[in-house]
Amino acid sequence: MSADATATLQGEETAALRRRADALEEAVRRAGERVDPEVAEQVLAVLGRVRERLLLGVDHTVVALAGGTGSGKSSLFNAVAGLQFAEVGVRRPTTSRVTACVWGTGSGPLLQWLGVDQDDRIERESLLDGEHEAALRGLVLLDLPDHDSVSPEHRAVVDRVLPQADMLVWVVDPQKYADDALHAGYLRRLVGHEAAMAVLLNQVDTVQPALRDGLAADVERLLVEDGLRGVPVRQVSARTGEGVQEVRTELARMVAQRSLAARRADAELDGAARLLSGQLAPAEPEPARLAVAPVVETLAAAVGLDAVADAVAALVRGASPSAPTFGPVPLDSVAQARSGWI
Numbered sequence: 001m002s003a004d005a006t007a008t009l010q011g012e013e014t015a016a017l018r019r020r021a022d023a024l025e026e027a028v029r030r031a032g033e034r035v036d037p038e039v040a041e042q043v044l045a046v047l048g049r050v051r052e053r054l055l056l057g058v059d060h061t062v063v064a065l066a067g068g069t070g071s072g073k074s075s076l077f078n079a080v081a082g083l084q085f086a087e088v089g090v091r092r093p094t095t096s097r098v099t100a101c102v103w104g105t106g107s108g109p110l111l112q113w114l115g116v117d118q119d120d121r122i123e124r125e126s127l128l129d130g131e132h133e134a135a136l137r138g139l140v141l142l143d144l145p146d147h148d149s150v151s152p153e154h155r156a157v158v159d160r161v162l163p164q165a166d167m168l169v170w171v172v173d174p175q176k177y178a179d180d181a182l183h184a185g186y187l188r189r190l191v192g193h194e195a196a197m198a199v200l201l202n203q204v205d206t207v208q209p210a211l212r213d214g215l216a217a218d219v220e221r222l223l224v225e226d227g228l229r230g231v232p233v234r235q236v237s238a239r240t241g242e243g244v245q246e247v248r249t250e251l252a253r254m255v256a257q258r259s260l261a262a263r264r265a266d267a268e269l270d271g272a273a274r275l276l277s278g279q280l281a282p283a284e285p286e287p288a289r290l291a292v293a294p295v296v297e298t299l300a301a302a303v304g305l306d307a308v309a310d311a312v313a314a315l316v317r318g319a320s321p322s323a324p325t326f327g328p329v330p331l332d333s334v335a336q337a338r339s340g341w342i
């Protein structure tokens, strides 16, 4: 995922964690040599790790349903959401648009970045749902245009959105799962992304039960030929609902992993803060307990107090016609006096 993509993907939780990491880094920088360099290095290493994880974003999990024309992406989108929102069986040019279903709130900027029009968004979780949909809170499910559409515009949308998704769910059907447009065009290029992919063999209601496992095994064989190992293949039917609950469970697991990532980042930052504070005094020293005299001397020298005093004396003696003024205060002298003091 690109850097600007990440910036846009930062929801509230991610941004708050990033702010904490930034503040800790600033503390390490300000502490300078006052802390053990080994500790500073350890803290910076933790910050590096946490930032890397935040790059993935921890607020939302974007799952894209991708696949060929008529495989059943829109039907599955509706089945998973329990809604009739995406248009089914539509191949007009309007299907170059991406449809999104969001569980929870606060995904406006993310959807805008994903290029989902306001009219093509729906929020799944409402008060009426109670806790029924809670496990999916944070999920953004996308119904993509057909990657094998005759319209190049559709393909362009698919190519733009695929790298933005956290997880790709390829919807295939029993007739076209071996399609070269899918394997050469997409799957073979996704080697290395296996952990963020799944394949749904949809329309299994059209296949004799005795033949289904063999068909799924054939899909797996092609994936391995593509260089993709360990990608789960699930048998589903948007029509009968078979396997849809399992898909929801899998999505809930993905969403939970994300919030787990947020909790973990939080704990790591706590640890880094503890490490750093172990090097520092528990509180700022009481002003009364600080030796003021040397600081006064340094500051007096910084503003040239002696010279001003001499000039005032000369004025009083009548030896000088004009009153003296203070020159500009050199800020680094003040900083030096301050750091020597505290």
Ligand SMILES: Nc1nc2c(ncn2[C@@H]2O[C@H](COP(=O)(O)OP(=O)(O)O)[C@@H](O)[C@H]2O)c(=O)[nH]1
Pocket (backbone or CB within 6 Å): 067, 068, 069, 070, 071, 072, 073, 074, 075, 076, 087, 088, 089, 090, 146, 202, 203, 204, 205, 206, 236, 237, 238, 239, 240
């Ligand atoms: N028998 C059967 N038909 C399905 C299933 N899923 C979708 N369809 C049908 O396949 C056609 C294309 O579905 P659609 O969801 O629009 O596919 P998309 O082009 O991938 O979005 C429609 O007529 C659907 O009713 C399924 O699981 N079983």
Ligand SMILES: [Mg+2]
Pocket (backbone or CB within 6 Å): 073, 074, 075, 087, 088, 089, 090, 095, 144
């Ligand atoms: Mg569709």
